Amino acid sequence: MLVVGLACKRVDAPGAGGTSASGSAAVSSTTPHAGGELVIAFDGAAITQFSLDPHKLPFAPHHRVIRSIADSLVVALPNHRFGSWLARSWERSADGRSYTFHLRDDVRFHDGTRFDAAAVAFNFDRIKDPKNALMSVSDLGPYERTVVIDDFTARVELSRPFAPLLANLSKSSLAIVSPAAVAKYGVEFPTHPVGTGPFRFESLKPATEIVLVKNPDYRWPPEGAGHAGAAWLERLVFKNVPEEATRVAVLENGQAGAADLIPPQNLIGMRASPTYRVVAGELLNHNYSLYLNVQREPWNDERVRLAFKLSLDIDAAVKTVHLGTQARAWSSLSPSLLGYDPALVGSWKPDPAAAARLLDDLGWQVGEDGVRSKQGKRLTVVFMDTQGNREKRLDLLTVMRRQLRATGFDVRIDSQPGGSYQEKVLAGDFDLLGGSLFAPDPDVLRRIHSPAFRGATSVSKVDDPELERLLEQAASSLDDEERKAIYARVQRLVLDRTYSIPIYVLEYSVVARESIEGIAIDRHGFPLFFDAWIRS
Amino acid sequence: MMRQLLARVFASISVVFGAVTLLFLILNWLPGDPATLIAGQDASAEMIERVRTQIGLGRPIGEQYRDYIASLLRGDLGTSYVTREPVLDRISSQFPATLSLTLGASLVAVVVGVGLGVVSARYHGRWLDQLIQSAALALVSVPAFWLGILSILVFSVWLGWLPVLDDGTFWPSVLPVGCLGVFVSVPLLRLVRDGLIGTLSEPFVMTLRAKGLGERRLFFVHALRNALIPAVSLLSVLIGDLLAGAVIIETLFARQGVGRLAVEAIGSKDLPMVQGAILFASTGYVLVNLLVDVAIVAIDPRTRARARGA
Numbered sequence: 001m002l003v004v005g006l007a008c009k010r011v012d013a014p015g016a017g018g019t020s021a022s023g024s025a026a027v028s029s030t031t032p033h034a035g036g037e038l039v040i041a042f043d044g045a046a047i048t049q050f051s052l053d054p055h056k057l058p059f060a061p062h063h064r065v066i067r068s069i070a071d072s073l074v075v076a077l078p079n080h081r082f083g084s085w086l087a088r089s090w091e092r093s094a095d096g097r098s099y100t101f102h103l104r105d106d107v108r109f110h111d112g113t114r115f116d117a118a119a120v121a122f123n124f125d126r127i128k129d130p131k132n133a134l135m136s137v138s139d140l141g142p143y144e145r146t147v148v149i150d151d152f153t154a155r156v157e158l159s160r161p162f163a164p165l166l167a168n169l170s171k172s173s174l175a176i177v178s179p180a181a182v183a184k185y186g187v188e189f190p191t192h193p194v195g196t197g198p199f200r201f202e203s204l205k206p207a208t209e210i211v212l213v214k215n216p217d218y219r220w221p222p223e224g225a226g227h228a229g230a231a232w233l234e235r236l237v238f239k240n241v242p243e244e245a246t247r248v249a250v251l252e253n254g255q256a257g258a259a260d261l262i263p264p265q266n267l268i269g270m271r272a273s274p275t276y277r278v279v280a281g282e283l284l285n286h287n288y289s290l291y292l293n294v295q296r297e298p299w300n301d302e303r304v305r306l307a308f309k310l311s312l313d314i315d316a317a318v319k320t321v322h323l324g325t326q327a328r329a330w331s332s333l334s335p336s337l338l339g340y341d342p343a344l345v346g347s348w349k350p351d352p353a354a355a356a357r358l359l360d361d362l363g364w365q366v367g368e369d370g371v372r373s374k375q376g377k378r379l380t381v382v383f384m385d386t387q388g389n390r391e392k393r394l395d396l397l398t399v400m401r402r403q404l405r406a407t408g409f410d411v412r413i414d415s416q417p418g419g420s421y422q423e424k425v426l427a428g429d430f431d432l433l434g435g436s437l438f439a440p441d442p443d444v445l446r447r448i449h450s451p452a453f454r455g456a457t458s459v460s461k462v463d464d465p466e467l468e469r470l471l472e473q474a475a476s477s478l479d480d481e482e483r484k485a486i487y488a489r490v491q492r493l494v495l496d497r498t499y500s501i502p503i504y505v506l507e508y509s510v511v512a513r514e515s516i517e518g519i520a521i522d523r524h525g526f527p528l529f530f531d532a533w534i535r536s
Numbered sequence: 537m538m539r540q541l542l543a544r545v546f547a548s549i550s551v552v553f554g555a556v557t558l559l560f561l562i563l564n565w566l567p568g569d570p571a572t573l574i575a576g577q578d579a580s581a582e583m584i585e586r587v588r589t590q591i592g593l594g595r596p597i598g599e600q601y602r603d604y605i606a607s608l609l610r611g612d613l614g615t616s617y618v619t620r621e622p623v624l625d626r627i628s629s630q631f632p633a634t635l636s637l638t639l640g641a642s643l644v645a646v647v648v649g650v651g652l653g654v655v656s657a658r659y660h661g662r663w664l665d666q667l668i669q670s671a672a673l674a675l676v677s678v679p680a681f682w683l684g685i686l687s688i689l690v691f692s693v694w695l696g697w698l699p700v701l702d703d704g705t706f707w708p709s710v711l712p713v714g715c716l717g718v719f720v721s722v723p724l725l726r727l728v729r730d731g732l733i734g735t736l737s738e739p740f741v742m743t744l745r746a747k748g749l750g751e752r753r754l755f756f757v758h759a760l761r762n763a764l765i766p767a768v769s770l771l772s773v774l775i776g777d778l779l780a781g782a783v784i785i786e787t788l789f790a791r792q793g794v795g796r797l798a799v800e801a802i803g804s805k806d807l808p809m810v811q812g813a814i815l816f817a818s819t820g821y822v823l824v825n826l827l828v829d830v831a832i833v834a835i836d837p838r839t840r841a842r843a844r845g846a
Contacts, residue, residue, distance in 0.1 A: 239701050246789065253699070255699050417803050
């Protein structure tokens, strides 16, 4: 197991996928002091009700709060290593089918009950139980059971090797919650979360506000944390402010000490301003990508998909819309994920002339209005959307629509409420979709592209035996080098066959007022408030 | 009079019942399966099916409607598909916020609309009237959303006078209430102004003038009372604008409220929640209309005379 000294935290080089900070006072020499309340205006998008059960919903805004309430067994460290958290150490069996975790013996949940091997078994069994219909079940992969060896030793058994296990365990979606509280609150647990984290849940106002208070007994921060002992802040108040202009306003007028997902035009100004500090980190992610419906004509023809791709100038689109605050993506995987293949950078160029030739050869004739058609069928691409302009996605599409129009594609945007969107995706009733999926391991490619493994409403409709075989092989390989080699092939294949077109890498950022120190972004790209404090 | 009122009440109940039924049908006919949405992006077909059974979908629509109406009569609005909490609990926790927002905004609308309408009519054709008319034109031309953002920028960011986020005090309500109120006041303002100007040229005013009644008394007592009658009727229409505006204002100012709840519930196809929210909105609408009718009878002697004659 790796031991990392407390001194070398949060010093990852900016751009290497770790936390980077800018602004005038990113590094301060003053010593932290305890106390105070931090109000965070966060983008809760279309949250109807907070659901703070870490195992229940995969929605990122919830997990940004949950991370402060519940701890995980292990923590993700730079260079794809894992460090101790609730588990002091662990061993993997030779066949890769069981992991023995030696747990800390001094940890208590916020309700006073003891954290132990039985609690670990309870959590994973609860997730695995189909009756509970919990979303985190896919993170456990081929999980079979947890054997309680003694009070503080738990053995997790799998039916076959599962390479992403440790990475998934470090995610908040497999954070450990109090079994007693789950039993006590039942279906109301998502609004009464109890974990072992540095902050405990105090109260919420539906869809608008969550209040956390410091857990004074906390002394089990993860490896790499900035200090030992309890958090500095007395209270954390998360305010759901869905409108970006309002987030900017409340940060500017000082009502909020920090705000996330600030629009690019404001972010640029705030980076340069001494009044603010920007903390940012890459979200470990299957990058936001476009998916043509490969099961539908004419997108089932690889050449039409290629023509579509060659018509796009993604660099131009991302620069125009994100103003340099987000990088253009070359691979499906975000750069800090294991197996990301840097060789893909610059591997193709927009080529509208070649796209036009391809379409000409295939019999798609340019009509009077510039849109191509073949045997009376127009080259119309219906882009189905449900999330609106989150992360400027519709703005991006608007730019790309013009690029596509130049080679004869007619892109229409069909905005649907969530329910009908999912139903149409299920039925395959669309031409083009966009989407991202946060994940700590390249196995996310299997969750998107493998028919046997992906969800019924996955954005990808790809059914490619070669791809499937590679993805299965990589998921059960326990050799990182072998996995990297396989994923390099997979990324190339997905790009060459235009199964998806990666657009941008999301850098998640929190802008704080200059007096707020120590906010960090973890390896997954989620905010940490454990080391945060307020300079008086 | 009493019979008339009873007929009104009965008609109002029918309107609410009709709205509920229509909405039930529309929501059920709309494409989109709540179960796929609740189960989430990664869910398998089995999980979606499990969720579907869990929330009681897949039964015949007639059966669902019968159960819905039956529980409605017992005061049970059902359980949210998404959060599994009773809809009534959720709506009643959000309702006070919306009520205070819309009541406050109505008050602002009446004060601003009637006040400036009177001033405008009094200075009819002069620069003050023209200024108010131009401002009103500008206000009706901008969306409520833009007005909200602008007021946040000016009063909260530049001047630093007012907070935006709810901090448990009265102050964060000023901007949202003010914005919504001012936004709704414009049609009222124009109606009061035009009504006053029109009334002042009516024969009865000339008669009163000839009888030597003072200008001030003439204007405020006789003309204004006449001009207010259409304004009060307009209030019953404006309640719709208020509720629609509340949706935008609640989102923009990150407030709780039934409007925001309804929109988000529509997005997640949380049918019981949508139905509950619309039931509240339609009941509110109908109640306000009923009150307006009663108020008109109270301030307009002509309707009383008609009622007696009927």
